[in-house]
Amino acid sequence: MPAKTGAQYKEKLKNAKNNIYIHGERVEDPTTHPAFKNVIQSMADLYDLQYEKPDKMLYTSPQTGDQVGMTFFRPETIDDLVKRREAIQEWARLSGGLLGRSPDYLNAEVMAMGVANDLFGEDDPMFAENARNYYDYARENDISLTHTLIHPQVNRQKAQHEQDDANVALHLVEKRSDGIIVDGARLLATQGGITDEILVFPSTVKKAGEQDDPYSLAFVVPNNTPGLKYISRESFDYGKNNWDHPLSSRFEEGDAIVYFDNVFVPWEKVFVCGNSSICNRTFLETNAVVHMSHQVVAKNIVKTEFLLGVVLSLMDSIGIDKFQHVQDKGTEIMLTLETMKSHLFKAEHNAKLDKWGTMTPDFEALNAARNWYPRIYPRLVEILRILGASGLMGIPTEADFHHEEIGPLVNRALQSKNLEGYERVKLFRLAWDLTMSAFGSRQMHYEYYFFGDPVKMGMTYFEQFNKEPYKDYIQDFLKKVKAPKPNYTNV
Numbered sequence: 074m075p076a077k078t079g080a081q082y083k084e085k086l087k088n089a090k091n092n093i094y095i096h097g098e099r100v101e102d103p104t105t106h107p108a109f110k111n112v113i114q115s116m117a118d119l120y121d122l123q124y125e126k127p128d129k130m131l132y133t134s135p136q137t138g139d140q141v142g143m144t145f146f147r148p149e150t151i152d153d154l155v156k157r158r159e160a161i162q163e164w165a166r167l168s169g170g171l172l173g174r175s176p177d178y179l180n181a182e183v184m185a186m187g188v189a190n191d192l193f194g195e196d197d198p199m200f201a202e203n204a205r206n207y208y209d210y211a212r213e214n215d216i217s218l219t220h221t222l223i224h225p226q227v228n229r230q231k232a233q234h235e236q237d238d239a240n241v242a243l244h245l246v247e248k249r250s251d252g253i254i255v256d257g258a259r260l261l262a263t264q265g266g267i268t269d270e271i272l273v274f275p276s277t278v279k280k281a282g283e284q285d286d287p288y289s290l291a292f293v294v295p296n297n298t299p300g301l302k303y304i305s306r307e308s309f310d311y312g313k314n315n316w317d318h319p320l321s322s323r324f325e326e327g328d329a330i331v332y333f334d335n336v337f338v339p340w341e342k343v344f345v346c347g348n349s350s351i352c353n354r355t356f357l358e359t360n361a362v363v364h365m366s367h368q369v370v371a372k373n374i375v376k377t378e379f380l381l382g383v384v385l386s387l388m389d390s391i392g393i394d395k396f397q398h399v400q401d402k403g404t405e406i407m408l409t410l411e412t413m414k415s416h417l418f419k420a421e422h423n424a425k426l427d428k429w430g431t432m433t434p435d436f437e438a439l440n441a442a443r444n445w446y447p448r449i450y451p452r453l454v455e456i457l458r459i460l461g462a463s464g465l466m467g468i469p470t471e472a473d474f475h476h477e478e479i480g481p482l483v484n485r486a487l488q489s490k491n492l493e494g495y496e497r498v499k500l501f502r503l504a505w506d507l508t509m510s511a512f513g514s515r516q517m518h519y520e521y522y523f524f525g526d527p528v529k530m531g532m533t534y535f536e537q538f539n540k541e542p543y544k545d546y547i548q549d550f551l552k553k554v555k556a557p558k559p560n561y562t563n564v
C-alpha cells in the first residue's frame with residue numbers, strides 16, 4: 074500500500090475505536106473529540122504533505138515498488154541521509170518543530186531496529202525476523218506509532234522487582250504457544266491513542282539487572298488491542314480559535330498513561346521477551362538512538378528557527394532591537410541555531426556505513442547536540458519571555474478586537490512601532506503560546522525530558538567520553554614545566 078493521505082489516517086483512526094479516556098470519559102471518536110480533533114488534523118496535514126511534495130517526501134519501496142514515506146527510508150549514502158533529513162525538516166516546518174512526535178521520530182527507530190536486528194535474535198532467531206518484518210509492514214502501511222519506555226514513577230531508589238507493588242509496571246504474565254500475556258502500566262505515551270500502534274521498548278537511559286527480566290520487554294501492538302487503555306492527561310487545547318491560541322489549537326499532542334490490562338501479544342510482534350541484557354543494549358547496538366537523534370537534531374533546528382523568527386519579529390515590532398542587551402539575547406539564539414546546524418553537518422558528513430550497510434550519522438556530533446539542547450531550550454524560552462515583558466500579558470482575544478466599542482480602542486492602545494494593535498497582538502499571542510501558555514510550558518518540559526532524564530544522560534555521556542587524550546595532554550604539558558622538584562628526603 075502506498076503512503077497514507079491525511080484522509081486515510083483519519084478514517085483508520087475513526088474505525089479503530091482505540092480505548093482512550095480523557096476528563097473522566099471514554100472517547101468515542103477522537104477525530105471529532107475537542108481534545109484530539111485539531112492535532113489529528115495537523116497529523117493529517119503531515120500525511121497530505123507527502124503527496125503535495127512527493128519528490129521530497131516519498132520514495133519507491135524496494136519491496137513492492139509502491140511510493141512510501143521518505144521518513145522510513147534506509148540511507149545507504151550521505152546523499153540519502155541528506156534526502157531523509159530534508160523530508161524530516163519539511164514535516165517539522167509545518168508545526169515550527171512543535172509536533173515532537175511527528176511520525177518520523179519512530180519511523181527512524183523502526184527502520185534502524187528492522188535492519189540491525191541481530192541483537193534480538195540472541196534469544197531466538199524469530200525475534201530478529203519479527204523486527205525485520207515489522208519494518209517492512211510499518212513502511213508499506215505507513216503505520217503511525219506512539220511508544221512507551223518508562224515504568225511508573227513509584228520509588229526511584231529501588232529497582233522494579235524491589236518495589237512493594239512491583240507488578241504495577243508492565244510485566245510478563247504468561248508465555249503461551251501463540252504469544253505472551255502482559256499486564257501493568259507504562260509511561261508516558263505522547264500522541265497515545267491517536268496513532269495506529271504502540272511500540273513498547275526499554276528506556277535509552279535506565280538500565281535493568283537480571284532480576285528485572287520480567288519487566289524487560291519489547292513488542293508492538295495495534296492501539297485497539299483488547300485490554301489496552303490510554304488514560305490521557307487534561308488537554309491544553311481549550312477549543313479556542315487559531316488567532317487566540319495559534320499553537321495549542323493545532324499542535325497539542327497529548328500525553329497518556331498506558332495501561333495493559335492482560336493484553337495478548339502474538340509472538341510475531343515480540344522483539345524482546347524477558348531479557349534485561351538485550352533491552353539494555355537495544356538502542357545503542359541497533360543504532361536506533363543515532364537515527365532518532367538525527368531526526369531530533371534536524372527537527373530542533375527548525376524549532377530554533379521558528380523561535381528566532383518570533384523573537385526577531387517581536388524585537389522589531391516594539392523597537393527594542395537596537396538595545397545592547399536585547400541584541401545580545403538575540404545573538405544567544407542565533408548561536409544556538411548555528412551550533413545545532415554545525416552538529417548536524419558534522420553528523421552527516423562524517424557518516425559511515427555500519428556493519429549492516431546503513432549510512433549512519435556520526436553519533437559523537439548528535440550525542441553532544443541531544444545532550445545540549447535540553448539544557449539550552451529553557452534559556453531560549455526565557456529570552457522570549459524577558460523581551461516580551463508586559464506585551465505577553467496584554468493580549469486581548471480576537472473577540473475583543475471585533476467588539477464594536479472596545480475593538481477600536483485596543484487596536485489603538487496596542488499599536489506598535491510597525492504594526493497596528495490587531496497585528497501586534499496576533500504576534501504576541503504566538504509568542505505567549507510558544508512559551509507561557511499550558512502548551513508552551515509543556516513544550517519546555519518535553520524538550521527537557523523526552524529523550525530521558527538529562528542528568529542521567531549527562532552521566533552516561535561523561536562515562537563514555539574518551540577523556541584520556543585530554544588528561545595526557547595536561548600531563549605532557551606539566552612535564553615540560555621547567556622547575557626543580559623539591560627533595561624531601563632530609564625531612
Ligand SMILES: Cc1cc2nc3c(=O)[nH]c(=O)nc-3n(C[C@H](O)[C@H](O)[C@H](O)COP(=O)(O)OP(=O)(O)OC[C@H]3O[C@@H](n4cnc5c(N)ncnc54)[C@H](O)[C@@H]3O)c2cc1C
Nearest residue numbers: 220221222223226229260261262263518519522525526528
Ligand atoms: C512531555 C513529555 C512527553 C514524554 N513523552 C514520552 C513518550 O512519548 N514516550 C515515552 O516512553 N516517554 C515519554 N516521556 C517520558 C520520558 O521518557 C521521561 O520523563 C524521562 O525518561 C525521565 O524519566 P521519569 O519521568 O521517570 O523521571 P524520574 O526518573 O522519575 O526522575 C525524576 C527526577 O529524579 C531524579 N532521579 C531519578 N532517579 C535518579 C537517580 N538514580 N540518580 C539521580 N537522580 C535521579 C531525576 O534526575 C529527575 O530530576 C515524556 C516525558 C515528558 C515530560
